[in-house]
Amino acid sequence: MSDRPLRIGLVCPYSFDVPGGVQFHVRDLARALEGQGHTVSVLAPADDDTPVPDNMTPAGRAVPVRYNGAVARMTFGPLSAARVRRWVTNGQFDVLHLHEPVTPSLGMLALWIAQGPVVATFHTALIRSRALQMAYPVVRSSLEKISARIAVSEDARRTLVEHMGGDAVVIPNGVYVDEFVRARPDARWTGTPDAPTIAFLGRLDEPRKGLPVLTAAIPQVLETFPGARFLVAGRGEAGEAEARETLGEHARSVEFLGGISDEEKASLLGSVDAYVAPQTGGESFGIVLVEAMSAGAAVVASDLGAFRRVLDEGRAGVLFRRGDPADLAATLVRVLGDAALRREVTENASRVVRRYDWSTVTQQVLTVYEMVLAAADGAVAEDPRSVRSLWTGLRGAS
Structure with missing residues (x-):
């Protein structure tokens, strides 16, 4: 060259x-x-x-x-x-x-x-x-x-x-992988075994980004982890209002962070126990998955072809059936309750991300x-x- x-x-x-x-x-x-x-x-x-x-x-x-x-x-x-x-x-x-x-x-x-x-x-x-x-x-x-x-x-x-x-x-x-690897966790967003934290990033008013799928799954997750906190970052007032209405009393377990900076995003992904990507279609790649993997979060994603390939067919993250809130909830409960599984997928992810x-x-x-x-x-x-x-x-x- x-x-x-x-x-x-x-x-x-x-x-x-x-x-x-x-x-x-x-x-x-x-x-x-x-x-x-x-x-x-x-x-x-x-x-x-x-x-x-x-x-x-x-x-x-x-x-x-x-x-x-x-x-x-x-x-x-x-x-x-x-x-x-x-x-x-x-x-x-x-x-x-x-x-x-x-x-x-x-x-x-x-x-x-x-x-x-x-x-x-x-x-x-x-x-x-x-x-x-x-x-x-x-x-x-x-x-x-x-x-x-x-x-x-x-x-x-x-x-x-x-x-x-x-x-x-x-x-x-x-992705600038090392910038996410080096991101410092923020105590506001760090979870515990009884009160894990789960992040979602995306436009809240675009249904294909999957926020309605996540909100439908939250009550089932809270049955097993009543202290769980869902940290939702992204713009879209209409999507936020719709999510709050759908969640009802469960909305107290969700924190809507609005738009966040690149530095805050890296810190958020480096703080949470899991990152969830519930997109329903139209995704060609999944850059935020790579960012979450780089930061050390266990990724739970819908089984879109693009996501499956980024997650090395499920070896660098855990997949659930696209558009299925019940399967998302069950998958999140399994991942949050299994430290060995989270460690396995995040270790695999730390190797996979280098290609990106x-x-x-x-x-x-x-x-x-x-x-x-x-x-x-x-x-x-x-x-x-x-x-x-x-x-x-x-x-x-x-």
């Missing part, structure tokens, strides 16, 4: 006003690449007053859109296209790395506007995606510009192949960059056909 420092442009489709998994992946990939000596610029939707890293260019206000089973905040249209063109022209990038280029946001615009060494990462994993089916005709001709494709998991690769054809190399999401550390993942991404650059005719530049592509694409997307 060449030791030449690269100028890399990363495009994130989703807003940093309400960040999620893809945003964190892009942010951390930029940090990891800069740690290798490369120059990185990130383009992402964000309001002008939203705190963003120094290497990020905010592309303006995003609007919430129902997309692939969630509410995604994206930006699109002629004004956004002008900002993308200016960023591409000024960046003088060796490699342009687009995330979710078929999502109607900045990545799609950049794909229409730019040409040269282009890498694309696909994060979505859905068996049937109406959004992808609708987007594909709009970007079909531009997909030929992509020099190399990455999928964050086998599930994401399968979605790509089934909806758009072609193939991709699987490179997982990354950014030190490993970054080298895999750089290998793709070098492969693309070896076959490239020049650097990233504006495509002379971009005006026509934009007009056709924006008209087709409207």
Whole structure:
């Protein structure tokens, strides 16, 4: 691999006003690449007053859109296209790395506007995606510009192949493992054998994140562990209100922490006895599982294909039947009551997570960059056909 420092442009489709998994992946990939000596610029939707890293260019206000089973905040249209063109022209990038280029946001615009060494990462994993089916005709001709494709998991690769054809190399999401290993437990969140603590992180108002499954399981867990505390972190006032109403008297055993910082998240995961991931679908990877595993929490997760693979088919965590509150409750009771089981899965997890550390993942991404650059005719530049592509694409997307 060449030791030449690269100028890399990363495009994130989703807003940093309400960040999620893809945003964190892009942010951390930029940090990891800069740690290798490369120059990185990130383009992402964000309001002008939203705190963003120094290497990020905010592309303006995003609007919430129902997309692939969630509410995604994206930006699109002629004004956004002008900002993308200016960023591409000024960046003088060796490699342009687009995330979710078929999502109607900045990545799609950049794909229409730019040409040269282009890498694309696909994060979505859905068996049937109406959004992808609708987007594909709009970007079909531009997909030929992509020099190399990455999928964050086998599930994401399968979605790509089934909806758009072609193939991709699987490179997982990354985690700064040692930052979670070193996280200090917080006495507020630490449990005891009689009063264990269980954490959940996710958007509270997205049903597919599984909070309703967890709340339905809590009363059964409390029958065996009446002192158990459930620590729920994440935004979504409507989801919290619905959970409180469902829990009734059992709500006193649940602490809603709201949005928490990265440091608080690491401390929380390093404090609890178990982390529960009750998601019901639409997950391509499961980055929070790796974070919990790194921090030493015993992971209890629904048996989604992506989660099963991250948990090494159940050797690095314990699986329960997706969408089944009774099985979740029984599984949690078993895990909380069996210290030897928790020790076994967390020891296995401490070995498994190393494959997801950014030190490993970054080298895999750089290998793709070098492969693309070896076959490239020049650097990233504006495509002379971009005006026509934009007009056709924006008209087709409207």
